[in-house]
Amino acid sequence: MKSVVNHSAPVYRSFLSHRFAIVVILLTAFLAAPASEVLLGNQPARAAETDEQRDARMKWWRDAKFGMFIHWGLYAIPAGEWKGRTNHAEWIRHSAQIPRETYDEFLDQFNPTEFDADAWARMAKDAGMKYLVITSKHHDGFCLWPSDLTDFDVESTPFKRDILGELSAACRKHGIKFCLYHSIMDWHHPDYLPRRRWEKERSTEGADYDRYVAYMKGQLKELIERYDPAVLWFDGEWEGTWTHERGKDLDDYVRSLKPDIIINNRVDKGRRGMEGLTGGDQYRGDFGTPEQQIPASGLPGVDWESCMTMNRHWGWNKNDKNWKSTADLIRKLVDIASEGGNFLLNIGPKPDGTFPQPSIERLAAIGRWMDVNGESIYGTTASPVGKVPWGRVTQKSDKLYLHVFDWPKDDSILLPSVTTKVKNAYPLAETSKKLDVSQGDQGVTVSLPDEALDPIDTVIVLELAEPVVVDRSIKPQADGTIVLPAQLATVEGSTARFESKSDRNCIGFWTNPKDAVVWEFKVKKPGSYTVQLAYACEPPGGSRVEVEAAKQKLEAGVKATDGWGDFQTMSPGGITFDQPGTYSLTVRPLELKGEGVMNLRSVSLRPGASE
Ligand code: FHN
Numbered sequence: 001m002k003s004v005v006n007h008s009a010p011v012y013r014s015f016l017s018h019r020f021a022i023v024v025i026l027l028t029a030f031l032a033a034p035a036s037e038v039l040l041g042n043q044p045a046r047a048a049e050t051d052e053q054r055d056a057r058m059k060w061w062r063d064a065k066f067g068m069f070i071h072w073g074l075y076a077i078p079a080g081e082w083k084g085r086t087n088h089a090e091w092i093r094h095s096a097q098i099p100r101e102t103y104d105e106f107l108d109q110f111n112p113t114e115f116d117a118d119a120w121a122r123m124a125k126d127a128g129m130k131y132l133v134i135t136s137k138h139h140d141g142f143c144l145w146p147s148d149l150t151d152f153d154v155e156s157t158p159f160k161r162d163i164l165g166e167l168s169a170a171c172r173k174h175g176i177k178f179c180l181y182h183s184i185m186d187w188h189h190p191d192y193l194p195r196r197r198w199e200k201e202r203s204t205e206g207a208d209y210d211r212y213v214a215y216m217k218g219q220l221k222e223l224i225e226r227y228d229p230a231v232l233w234f235d236g237e238w239e240g241t242w243t244h245e246r247g248k249d250l251d252d253y254v255r256s257l258k259p260d261i262i263i264n265n266r267v268d269k270g271r272r273g274m275e276g277l278t279g280g281d282q283y284r285g286d287f288g289t290p291e292q293q294i295p296a297s298g299l300p301g302v303d304w305e306s307c308m309t310m311n312r313h314w315g316w317n318k319n320d321k322n323w324k325s326t327a328d329l330i331r332k333l334v335d336i337a338s339e340g341g342n343f344l345l346n347i348g349p350k351p352d353g354t355f356p357q358p359s360i361e362r363l364a365a366i367g368r369w370m371d372v373n374g375e376s377i378y379g380t381t382a383s384p385v386g387k388v389p390w391g392r393v394t395q396k397s398d399k400l401y402l403h404v405f406d407w408p409k410d411d412s413i414l415l416p417s418v419t420t421k422v423k424n425a426y427p428l429a430e431t432s433k434k435l436d437v438s439q440g441d442q443g444v445t446v447s448l449p450d451e452a453l454d455p456i457d458t459v460i461v462l463e464l465a466e467p468v469v470v471d472r473s474i475k476p477q478a479d480g481t482i483v484l485p486a487q488l489a490t491v492e493g494s495t496a497r498f499e500s501k502s503d504r505n506c507i508g509f510w511t512n513p514k515d516a517v518v519w520e521f522k523v524k525k526p527g528s529y530t531v532q533l534a535y536a537c538e539p540p541g542g543s544r545v546e547v548e549a550a551k552q553k554l555e556a557g558v559k560a561t562d563g564w565g566d567f568q569t570m571s572p573g574g575i576t577f578d579q580p581g582t583y584s585l586t587v588r589p590l591e592l593k594g595e596g597v598m599n600l601r602s603v604s605l606r607p608g609a610s611e
Contacts, residue, residue, distance in 0.1 A: 054286075057260050057262065058262065058286065058303060060130075060177065060230075061131070061230075061231070061262050061286075061287075061303075061342070062303065062342075062379075063130075063378055063379040064130035064131055064177070064342065064378070065130070065333075065336075065337050065342050065343065065377050065378055065379075065380070066127075066128055066129050066130060066333060066342065066343050066345070066370075066377065066378075067124075067129050067130060067131040067132060067133060067177075067179070067305075067342065067343070067344045067345070068124040068127070068129045068131070068132045068133070068344070068345060068346075068347060069133050069134075069181070069307055069314075069344045069345060069346035069347070070132065070133065070134040070135065070346070070347050070348075070349065071089075071090050071135050071138065071181075071314040071315045071346060071347075071348050072134065072135060072144065072163075072315070072316075072348070072349045073090065073135060073138050073140060073142045073144065073315070074103070074106040074107070074110055074140060074142045075088075075089060075090045075091075075092050075093070075106075075138070075140060075315045075316075076112075076315060076316040076348070076349060076350060076351040077106045077109050077110065077351045078092055078106075079316055079317060079318040079319075079350070080092070080313065080315070080316065080317030080318060080319055080320065081318070082096035082098065083096065086317070086319040087317070087319075088317070089313035089314055089316070089317045089320075089348070090135075090138050090139070090140070090313075090314050090315030090348075091139070091315075092315075093139075093140045093187055094139070094187060094196050097196075097198045099199075099201070100187075100188060100199075100202065103140065103188075104152070107142075107152075107156050107157050108157070108158065109157075109351075110154070110157035110158065110159055110351070111157065111158040111159045112159060112349075112350075112351060112352055112353030113159075113352065113353065114352040114353040115159075115161075115163065115166075115352075115353025115354075116353065117163075117166035117169070117170035118170045118173070118174075120132075120167060120170065120349075120355070121167065121170035121171045121173065121174040121176050122170075122174055123355065123360065123363050123364075124171075124174075124176050124363075125174045125175065125176055126363070126364065126367045127363040127364070127366050127367040127370065128366060128367050128369075128370030128371070128374055128377075129176065129345075130176065130177060130378075131176060131177035131178075131179050131230065131231065132167075132171055132176050132177070132178060132179060133179040133180065133181050133231060133233045133344060134164070134167060134179075134180065134181060135180075135181045135182075135183075136164060136180045136181065136182050136219075136223055137182055137183055137186070137219070138181070138183050138235075138315075139183045139185045139186065139187055139235075140187055140188060141183075141186045141187055141188025141189055141192075142188070143219070144163045144164050145162055145163065145164040145165065145222070145223070145226070145227070146160075146162055147219055147222055148222065149215055149218050149219055149222070150189075150215075150219075152188055164180070164223070164227050165227065168227040168228070168229075177230040177231070178227060178228070178229055178230060179229050179230050179231035179232070179233060180223055180227070180229040180231070180232055180233065181233040181234075181235060182216075182219075182220065182223070182232060182233070182234055182235070183234075183235050183236040184216065184234055184235070184236045184237050184242050184250075184266075185235075185236030185237075185238075185239055185242075186212065186216070186236075189212055189215060190206075190207055191207050191208050191209060191211045191212035191215065192207075192209070192212045192241075193207055193209050193212075193241050194239060194240070194241065209241050213246065213250075216250075217250070217253055220232070220250075220253070220254060220257070221257060224254070224257045224258050224261070225257070228258070229258075229261070230261065231261070231262045231263070231264070232254055232261060232262075232263050232264070232267070233264050233266070233289075234250075234263065234264060234266040234267040235266050236266075237266045237267065237268065237269060237271070242269065243269065244268060244269045244270075244282075244283070247267050247268030247269055247270075247283070247284055248268065248284055251263060251267050251268060251284035251285070254267070262286045262287070263284070263285060263286055264285055264286065264287055264288075264289050264305075265277075265278045265283065265284070265285025265286075265287065265288055265289055266285065266289055267284055267285055268283045268284040268285055269283065270282070270283025270284070270285065271283075271285075271288070271289060274290070274291045274292065274293060275290055275293065275295075276288050276289040276290035276291055276293075276304065276306075277290065277295070277299070277304060286303060287303035287304055287305055287342075288302060288303065288304035288305070289304070289305060289307060290304060290305075290341075291306075291307050291308075292307075292308055292309065293306065294306050294332065294335055294336055294339065294341070295339060295341070296497045296498075297386060297387070297497070297498075298339040298340045298382035298383065298386070299339070299340065299341075300340070300382070302340075304340075304341045304342070305341060305342035305343070305344050306332075306336050306341055306342070306343055306344070307345075307346065308324075308332065308343070308344070308345060308346060309346045309348075310323055310329070310345065310346060310347065310358070310359055310362060311323045311324070311358070313348060314346055314348055315348045316348040316349060316350050316351070316356065317348070318350075323358045323359075323362070324362075326361075326362050326365040326366060326369075326456070327455075327456040329345065329362055329366060330365075330366055330369050330456050330457060331405060331456065331457060333345075333366070333377065334376075334377070334391075334392050334394070334403045334405075334457055335392055337376075337377050337380055337392075337394050338382060338383045338387070338392035338393055338394050338403065339382050339383070340381055340382030347359050347363075369454070369456065369457070372428065372429050372454075373428055373429070373454075373457070373459045375396075375401075375428065376394055376396075376401035376403065376428055376459045376461075377394065379396055380394035380395060380396045380401065381394070381395055381396070382394075382395075383395065384400075384418070384468050384470045385415065385416055385417050385443075385470055385472070385487075386487060386498070387487060387498055387500035388402075388413075388414075388415065388416065388487060388500060389406075389487065389500055389501070389502045389504075389505035390404055390405065390406050390407075390408055390413045390502055391403040391404045391405040391406065391457065391500075392405070392500075393415070395468060397467075398463060398464045398465075398466065398467060398468075399461055399462065399463055399464065400415070400418070400461070400462040400464065400468060401428065401459050401460070401461060401462075402415060402446065402459065402460040402461075402462065403457045403458075403459055404448070404452065404457065404458045404459075404460060405457055405502075406502035407448070407451070407452040407458070408448065408502075411447060411448045411449070411450060412445050412446060412447050413445070413446050413448060413460075414442060414443055414444070414445050415443050415444040415445075415446065415462070416442060416443040416472075416485070416487065416488065417443050417470045417471055417472045417488070418443050418444050418468060418469070418470055419439075419443075419469050419470070419471050420464045420465060420466060420467070420468050420469045421439070421464065421465035421466070422437045422439065422444055422462050422463070422464060422465070423464065423465050424461075424462070424463035425437045425446055425461065425462050425463070426460070426461055427449070427453050427458060427459065427460055427461070428459040428460070428461050429453045429454065429458070429459070430453060431461070433449070435447055435448065435449075435460065437462070441475045441477075442475075442477075444462065446460060446462070448460070473520065473521070473522060473582075474488060474519060474520070474521035474522065475521075475522055475524075476522070476523070476524055476525070479607075480525055480606075480607040481604055481605065481606050481607065482521055482523070482529070482604070482605040483602055483604050483605075484519040484521060484585060484602055484603040484604070484605070485505075485601075485602045486498055486499075486505060486506045486507045486600060486601055486602060487500070487505070488519065489507055489517045489518065489519050489600075490517075490518045490519070490520075491507065491515060491516075491517055491518075492515065492516045492517075492518055493512055493514055493515025494512060495509050495510070495511050495512040495515055496508070496509055496510040496511075496512065496515040496517065496597075497509055499599070503565050504564075504565065504601075505601060506535075506536070506567070506599040506600055506601040507599065507600045507601075508564070508596070508599045509596070510589075510597040510598060510599070510600070511592075511595060511596045511597075513543075513589040513591070513592035513597065514589075515589070515597075516586055516587065516588040516589075517586070517587045517588075517600060518584055518585070518586045518587075519584065519585050519603065520582060520583070520584045521582070521583060521584075521585070522580075522581070522582050522583075523577045523579075523580055523581060523582075523583055524580050525580065525607065526576075526577050526578055526579055526580055527576065527577065528574050528575070528576045528607075528608065528609040528610070529574060529576070529577065529605035529606060529607055529608070530571055530573075530574050530605070530606045530608055530611075531547055531554060531571060531572055531573060531574060531575055531603065531604075531605060531610070532569050532570070532571045532603070532604040532605075533547075533556070533569065533570050533571070533572070533587070533600060533602075533603055534567050534568075534569050534600070534601040534604070535558065535561075535567065535569075535570065535598040535599060535600050535601065536561045536563065536564050536565060536566050536567045536568070536598065536599040536601070537558050537559070537560050537561055537564070537594075537596070537597075537598040537599065538560065538563055538564050538594065538595065538596070539560040539562075539563075539594075540560055540593070540594055541557075541558050541559050541560030541561075541593065541594065541598075542557070542558065542560075542593030542594060543557075543558040543589055543590075543591055543592050543593045543594065543596075543597045543598065544556070544557050544558065544589070544590040544591040545558060545572075545587055545588065545589050545590060545597065545598070546586075546587070546588050546589075546590050547572055547575075547585065547586070547587050547603070548585070548588070549575050549577075549583055549584065549585035549586070550575055550576065550577050550578070550583055552575050554572040554573040554574075554575070555572060555590065556570060556572035558570075558593075558597065558598045564596075564599050565599075567599070567601050571610060573610045574609050574610030575605070585605075587600060587603065
């Protein structure tokens with residue numbers, strides 16, 4: 001029988017039982033130690049890890065690429081609704097300002113009789129997911145396992161069963177890595193500070209944050225020893241009471257319990273907001289955690305995982321019908337993989353323990369695509385040539401996987417800048433169908449079948465004669481014209497970026513007049529060249545830009561076209577190159593009018609003086 005540790009007062013009341021006695025002994029041990037030890041723990045500092053050791057520890061995770069996120073708890077019961085508002089979810093205790101005693105009443109209603117851990121693990125596996133991260137405890141403090149350290153857990157509900165125990169066993173049975181999300185922030189525990197700003201009646205008297213940290217560490221010890229999670233996905237690290245020192249201490253503590261565990265960057269304080277990457281080597285965490293977004297370009301040498309909802313909520317919201325399409329979800333997975341990241345896709349189970357039907361349908365459809373194309377995702381690394389207008393590229397040893405989202409009208413695609421000899425080319429879904437390729441200065445051109453094999457993403461395999469070599473330098477075309485394409489530009493700035501969709505294939509989002517676009521290219525034949533910009537601009541237009549190369553500057557006004565997708569040409573004049581050699585050309589705004597400078601698809605340098 002569980003000891004009832006009464007959380008209602010700001011400090012623990014004494015219900016002397018064996019378990020509570022354990023808690024008292026544990027806490028006394030912690031409290032008796034000098035503050036520095038209690039606060040920072042006397043765990044050994046994390047032993048230095050070599051790059052080879054880290055690569056070995058991270059290998060399964062890097063190869064996995066795709067995992068399931070699950071947000072489940074008491075908040076599934078109200079299903080996003082409270083007093084007429086319907087936009088709540090896992091934050092409902094706070095967003096609806098529900099007093100703790102009222103929220104605790106959900107304990108008696110939590111009875112997910114349809115919960116089937118084997119079905120959950122099988123759906124993850126069938127979707128092609130290699131790991132599963134479930135909320136052991138979200139911000140509301142409710143624990144999905146029978147903890148010895150609190151009565152605010154599943155054992156105090158009519159359901160009583162050890163959800164994490166059943167799910168971890170099912171994951172092991174189906175070959176899925178079992179992982180845990182754990183919130184540092186805890187709106188229930190009397191020692192957690194700060195209180196919610198609206199909780200005026202909840203006294204903070206006697207609250208002891210160090211004692212809360214000891215409680216959290218005690219629970220993490222339970223979780224690691226009982227369920228052996230492969231990843232600890234911390235969250236709720238943003239409040240002022242959680243510090244860099246505590247983050248380092250917790251990271252060391254968890255690793256002392258399970259040295260090969262993988263821990264995200266939210267254990268510490270280095271995460272840069274929802275962009276999710278870590279802002280400095282001094283911070284802990286094995287991977288960055290972009291949330292509801294994908295980094296604009298690959299991040300060589302950085303481990304990161306984008307987490308996303310399938311609709312607009314993490315926890316179950318019965319009114320949220322905004323489900324992302326299967327095509328969108330598959331293309332997000334491919335986009336993320338093409339930039340070297342992992343995709344953690346969320347499910348918010350219902351209070352009866354079942355997955356929402358739209359989630360089940362999407363998981364199954366993604367699984368069908370992965371059955372055919374998983375080879376182009378698992379174990380791959382980022383595209384060697386960045387984004388391409390017709391889709392994405394992933395690579396694995398001597399193979400490149402060309403993910404064709406937009407089937408070209410002329411039945412061919414150019415893979416720019418790759419100079420390595422192609423031995424073989426074929427659709428991954430039909431390996432016997434050999435495709436013709438031609439190779440030249442601009443890269444590899446692949447002739448495609450008339451019709452796409454998969455409207456969402458047809459994967460073409462290029463088998464290379466040796467590891468891929470990329471030469472992004474821009475060389476003149478046969479007629480001497482030098483074309484500077486958007487996908488080979490370098491953006492100097494924070495907002496402008498390459499938009500790969502085939503109807504754009506341009507530098508877009510150019511809303512910051514400080515952003516500039518630069519190309520480096522070779523001139524073989526000196527002389528005068530006429531400069532031509534291929535651009536689009538939503539009315540009213542009116543910005544002014546400067547084109548600079550070989551110490552010459554041209555100015556041009558940006559006239560509106562019919563819209564951001566209506567590309568026209570303009571010529572600001574000519575530039576003379578006295579010598580053959582390598583030059584750079586910069587397009588920089590002089591004046592921004594309207595929302596954006598322009599969408600710039602390319603700059604061409606045509607031999608011959610400007611008229
Ligand atoms: O506040 C949480 C939120 O409820 C959800 O768990 C997401 C998932 O990454 N993390 C926090 C918001 O960044």
